[in-house]
Amino acid sequence: MTGPGTGPVMRFSVDGWDPGYGTSSDPEEDLGESTARVDVTVEMPAARWRAVDPPPGLVPPAALLFVDGVRRVEARVWIDDETPDGTPAHEASAALCASYAAGVVCCCRGQAHLVQAEPRRGLFTVAAHAADIATWAGTYTAERTKPAAGRPLAQTLSQLLQGRLTELEVTVAVGARSALAGHGIGDGDDLLIVDGPLRQREHLPRALGYIKSHRSSYLPPDLNALVSTLAPGQRTPVFLMGTSWDRHSWYLRLPRTGGPPWAGVVRVECSADLAVADVIRLAGLSQTCLVRFSSTRYKDPRAPQNLYPISGLERELRRRLGDPRLLYRALSRSAAA
Numbered sequence: 001m002t003g004p005g006t007g008p009v010m011r012f013s014v015d016g017w018d019p020g021y022g023t024s025s026d027p028e029e030d031l032g033e034s035t036a037r038v039d040v041t042v043e044m045p046a047a048r049w050r051a052v053d054p055p056p057g058l059v060p061p062a063a064l065l066f067v068d069g070v071r072r073v074e075a076r077v078w079i080d081d082e083t084p085d086g087t088p089a090h091e092a093s094a095a096l097c098a099s100y101a102a103g104v105v106c107c108c109r110g111q112a113h114l115v116q117a118e119p120r121r122g123l124f125t126v127a128a129h130a131a132d133i134a135t136w137a138g139t140y141t142a143e144r145t146k147p148a149a150g151r152p153l154a155q156t157l158s159q160l161l162q163g164r165l166t167e168l169e170v171t172v173a174v175g176a177r178s179a180l181a182g183h184g185i186g187d188g189d190d191l192l193i194v195d196g197p198l199r200q201r202e203h204l205p206r207a208l209g210y211i212k213s214h215r216s217s218y219l220p221p222d223l224n225a226l227v228s229t230l231a232p233g234q235r236t237p238v239f240l241m242g243t244s245w246d247r248h249s250w251y252l253r254l255p256r257t258g259g260p261p262w263a264g265v266v267r268v269e270c271s272a273d274l275a276v277a278d279v280i281r282l283a284g285l286s287q288t289c290l291v292r293f294s295s296t297r298y299k300d301p302r303a304p305q306n307l308y309p310i311s312g313l314e315r316e317l318r319r320r321l322g323d324p325r326l327l328y329r330a331l332s333r334s335a336a337a
Helices: 153-178 276-293 308-321 324-336
Strands: 012-014 037-039 063-080 092-108 111-125 133-135 138-144 190-195 207-211 239-242 246-253 265-271
Touching: 063 111, 063 153, 063 308, 063 324, 092 153, 092 308, 111 153, 111 308, 133 324, 138 153, 138 324, 153 190, 190 276, 207 276, 246 276, 265 276
Parallel strands: 063 190, 111 138, 190 207
Antiparallel strands: 012 063, 037 239, 063 092, 092 111, 133 138, 207 265, 239 246, 246 265
């Protein structure tokens, strides 16, 4: 609800279910990704596809910037619909109260250090009259959107939250690069690694998207079979893929100890607007730079894909989100008021 003297009171209530289980009324599922368009001839003809070894003598940049973001739904709330005379409403709109944060770890000169870490809290809703929710644990800033015809409300709200997180990741990435000069790093002597797809961040220069898990098979079956034969440090040739957006991509094998055929395989992507020579150079840098940060099973259950800088950054960002039990209690107290 709004604070004293800031306008009309917004009535809302907190759903009693653990947000990890969805809402107590009509839970909805997210939709899967559409089938991608693929051009496998970017680097070499399909008939000549083979495992590509790390390029010899390729000098890595002076600084590697690892960018990641985390999000957590603190509570699902119901915002009462407006009534002309201010009487209690008989309908309510579902909304999300969520915390999210983005940050950057810089690896340079044999050390890793946190450069940026920005937490936020938001109320994500389609209610046009929604207002900020002020609690003793912080304020949830109202983030409004419109309902989308034919799209589940849960997906609409989740995409709104993800969009704000992506915007914050871009902000911290740009801020981290501007701070490199203070560390003695020359202009352009860096590489940005975004944990996850590069979508809405492909305009950032010298940037790679780092995808740890695989939900779809993008390559034709005969070429897809090459992925399981990759040795540590090897990659597939570059291919161009598109769904609702285009990007260059390739598969890379990290060091591993046993496991299924795709163990230790990640997919890396970069902007579709780059020249082929620049894309191939970035692919080579991914082989040179990412492999040495792969994690081990006894330290991380998502090893080797969850790179050490990303793993450490995730822990720090989640710590900065705060205690979810206290935040839920604060929201419930604000709703009761």
